[in-house]
Amino acid sequence: MSTLLQVDAIECRYDQLVITRDISFSLNQGDICCLLGPSGCGKTTLLRTIAGFDPVYSGSISLNGSIISSPDTLIEPEERRIGMVFQDYALFPHLTIRENIAFGLRKLSKQEKGERVTEMLDLVNMRDLIDRYPHELSGGQQQRVALARALAPRPQMILLDEPFSNLDSELRKHLGLEVRRILKSQNISGVLVTHDQTEAFAMADYVGVLNQGRMQQWDTPYNLYHEPANQFVANFVGQGYLIPGQLQDHNKVSTEVGIIEGNRAYPWADGTDVDVLLRPDDIIENPSGSITAIVDQYTFAGSATHYRLRLPSGLIVESMFNSHAEYDIGDPVRIEVKADHLILFNNNVKDNPVSV
Structure with missing residues (x-):
């Protein structure tokens, strides 16, 4: 071509x-x-x-x-x-x-x-x-x-x-x-x-x-x-948002919503403070989930509902639930992270690499 x-x-x-x-x-x-x-x-x-x-x-x-x-x-x-x-x-x-x-x-x-x-x-x-x-x-x-x-x-x-x-x-x-x-x-x-x-x-x-x-x-x-x-780019494209975490073993990170492990490795030392990119489709409703969040806001979009959820720390995350799952503002909802990717940013490093 x-x-x-x-x-x-x-x-x-x-x-x-x-x-x-x-x-x-x-x-x-x-x-x-x-x-x-x-x-x-x-x-x-x-x-x-x-x-x-x-x-x-x-x-x-x-x-x-x-x-x-x-x-x-x-x-x-x-x-x-x-x-x-x-x-x-x-x-x-x-x-x-x-x-x-x-x-x-x-x-x-x-x-x-x-x-x-x-x-x-x-x-x-x-x-x-x-x-x-x-x-x-x-x-x-x-x-x-x-x-x-x-x-x-x-x-x-x-x-x-x-x-x-x-x-x-x-x-x-x-x-x-x-x-x-x-x-x-x-x-x-x-x-x-x-x-x-x-x-x-x-x-x-x-x-x-x-x-x-x-x-x-x-x-x-x-x-x-x-x-x-x-x-x-992470914030501008795809409704991304960042939550804080600590790097472990180069390819997983400890966060408020649990351990997230992906298919990318990062060169920073264990314990490095990082920001983790999540998207609304990374957090799912799970009645058996270990994290309880509070519905802060929601937008019905037909086949799905876009929820803004407040974690125990006060941090806001976003998720898309099936529209049959109905929650009102202030309702508790159990969630878990289902992310097979791991996008991290080290605030102490200029021009973060995506992965190595």
């Missing part, structure tokens, strides 16, 4: 304000990646830099082996063969759907334009709406048209800047999977910007987690969830 996009140690600035520092990652042809992080972390700036709207201060960006951005090079956006789908769709209100999609196809003949427009509308299942105007469409339909317009010139890559943020949650989920299907069917690479980890995990082959302008981890969704590189 060939590398399509290569980002090497780029730094982006607005005047003298540093927005991103030392960002590096690569994307293969046909893969979809997501830039994930909180507001203000530099996601959109990085996307705009890849598109060619903003320059780089240092480092370089290459597409198919050719540099398209560096301190000395800036290939214009229209020459990069990169499509862009904006958060607000950016459709021309005075043009029909047909005319919006054909807008960037000036070099094609009239017949070729018509064929390409029809092909794109078939791809997004909207041929019946070809002569409508944007204001006559729903938000989801407008987003499909925006995608079709971006795909029409046959770009090498598509950039999507929080494209589903204006849609309701169910439509976001459906449209996200649909966009992934369309890009995969065309073997077109995509770079998605979002702050929604569910969206990122559903759409992307690789996810880059950013914070304060730096790449915290670039990895598969599975590895981000199970092997976070640091505490920021």
Whole structure:
């Protein structure tokens, strides 16, 4: 599989304000990646830099082996063969759907334009709406048209800047999977910007987690969830929370909720104070469990209920119970830990290793 996009140690600035520092990652042809992080972390700036709207201060960006951005090079956006789908769709209100999609196809003949427009509308299942105007469409339909317009010139890559943020949650989920299907069917690479980890995990082959302008981890969704590189990633991805413990025998830790043993070994001495990463699915209800917690808060979510539980020490942990298990605030519940992984962070070590 060939590398399509290569980002090497780029730094982006607005005047003298540093927005991103030392960002590096690569994307293969046909893969979809997501830039994930909180507001203000530099996601959109990085996307705009890849598109060619903003320059780089240092480092370089290459597409198919050719540099398209560096301190000395800036290939214009229209020459990069990169499509862009904006958060607000950016459709021309005075043009029909047909005319919006054909807008960037000036070099094609009239017949070729018509064929390409029809092909794109078939791809997004909207041929019946070809002569409508944007204001006559729903938000989801407008987003499909925006995608079709971006795909029409046959770009090498598509950039999507929080494209589903204006849609309701169910439509976001459906449209996200649909966009992934369309890009995969065309073997077109995509770079998605979002702050929604569910969206990122559903759409992307690789996810880059950013914070304060730096790449915290670039990895598969599975590895981000199970092997976070640091505490920021652990907390940001997958509803993680940390409880204190003491390391024993390099691969197990003593905590308030019992001994947790996993398949990772750590280099620190026995008795080292550590923080243990747990997820809601690591703590389960068990009437015979040795730990009694008090329900502090709960949220019913259909097939499961998300509980916040207060341990005897006052520490709060979280768990997902089957929705048939009903507890009210203040009720006692017996629990146990069922974690086959062991993710530890030593607060005395900078840039904690995940494992050795």
